Amino acid sequence: MELQQEAAAVGMIKVLDIRSENYEETRKERNHQSEELSSGYMTATHQTAGWLPSLDDVEGILNYKFKNKKLLEEAFTHASFPDKCSSYERLEYVGDSVLNLLFTKEQYFMYPDLPPGALTRLRAANVDTEKLARVAIKHGLHRYLRHKKPVLEEQIREFSQAILDYPLHSNGLVDAPKALADIVESTIGAVFIDSDSSIDAVWKVFKDLLEPIISHETLKVHPVTQLYEVCQKRNLQVKFVDLWKDNMAFDVFVGGQLVGRGTYGLKKEIAHNRAAKDALNNIERILGEKDCSLMNSVPLVDVDERKHVKLEQTLHI
Incomplete structure (x- = not known):
């Protein structure tokens, strides 16, 4: 094709x-x-x-x-x-x-x-x-x-x-x-x-107007793809819960634990992507791994101390 x-x-x-x-x-x-x-x-x-x-x-x-x-x-x-x-x-x-x-x-x-x-x-x-x-x-x-x-x-x-x-x-x-x-x-x-x-x-x-052209070195992995890759390495299941119709949001669960939320009222896809990004941010804070590091992150939900401990247990660390 x-x-x-x-x-x-x-x-x-x-x-x-x-x-x-x-x-x-x-x-x-x-x-x-x-x-x-x-x-x-x-x-x-x-x-x-x-x-x-x-x-x-x-x-x-x-x-x-x-x-x-x-x-x-x-x-x-x-x-x-x-x-x-x-x-x-x-x-x-x-x-x-x-x-x-x-x-x-x-x-x-x-x-x-x-x-x-x-x-x-x-x-x-x-x-x-x-x-x-x-x-x-x-x-x-x-x-x-x-x-x-x-x-x-x-x-x-x-x-x-x-x-x-x-x-x-x-x-x-x-x-x-x-x-x-x-x-x-x-x-x-x-x-x-x-x-x-x-x-x-x-x-x-x-050619110059299109600069900066994204190169092989600067190309970033999409947050949804990256979330699945990070969790797949640990045999963890990722589940997105669609709340967009009522709350303009998506929740992300990893291993049964809530790890992220994304909101955006005008386009469902953006809320979905933001939820994945937020989950990555929260996982990164706990794992501290370079392979799930993303720039300019602003968490959309807070992971409190109790959730932090549960997430650590879910991620087997």
């Missing part, structure tokens, strides 16, 4: 031809980043009231001049925007395939000894919704998104704040607005079409 998807992507192309030691410094830096983000939201909010930022500025961000300006306009037009211009959906479709092919090619030559499964995970981490949404925020592309969807503004604001705790990737702990990833893919598609289907031209424009 994977080879068929890869062949389809290639065929389509051819057809188209941590934590800081100084808390105060960290706080100031985050405040500074928040102020920068806020200035971007002013632009985004005004556009929904009738004022549109100049898309010419996007050419400066990309360091690329479009021969067909309509492609650039289309790349930043959400389906909710009442305009004669087509929405970005078709260009997003093109950009998604182009981006997958670019990373497939790049990683094939960069990692000659990695098996297909590892290459697939590495590519997926570099083209998923959160990674691309980060690119949009980092370079201010969200400011030029033309839409009439007020809730999107708050989603972008929350995402921009949440990722400050995760410098590279949250691994499923943060809810990324899909529209942000969409405009990165649609812009890639626009450059591809505008450059007469040149893969090299697209990579030249986006």
Whole structure:
């Protein structure tokens, strides 16, 4: 199936031809980043009231001049925007395939000894919704998104704040607005079409914009996968209890003991991932093992002294 998807992507192309030691410094830096983000939201909010930022500025961000300006306009037009211009959906479709092919090619030559499964995970981490949404925020592309969807503004604001705790990737702990990833893919598609289907031209424009690119060395294991791996080594059963419908939460039991909880009201998957992450944090505190160490952890439930003793007994230490 994977080879068929890869062949389809290639065929389509051819057809188209941590934590800081100084808390105060960290706080100031985050405040500074928040102020920068806020200035971007002013632009985004005004556009929904009738004022549109100049898309010419996007050419400066990309360091690329479009021969067909309509492609650039289309790349930043959400389906909710009442305009004669087509929405970005078709260009997003093109950009998604182009981006997958670019990373497939790049990683094939960069990692000659990695098996297909590892290459697939590495590519997926570099083209998923959160990674691309980060690119949009980092370079201010969200400011030029033309839409009439007020809730999107708050989603972008929350995402921009949440990722400050995760410098590279949250691994499923943060809810990324899909529209942000969409405009990165649609812009890639626009450059591809505008450059007469040149893969090299697209990579030249986006290689630096996509930094930091997740490497084999910086790729982290998903918290759910990691939890199962840690417990499997000790022949312990992991059980997730779905409380999301009533309490927007998941509980995690290891060997019959409650070891973690995750909550998130807007997306069930995020609550599930946070529960796994919290369980790992609590297990790590007791085991102190490097193989279940995760960065920037914030426990969502407290493991009191009695639970701590029970968990030690469950983990056989």
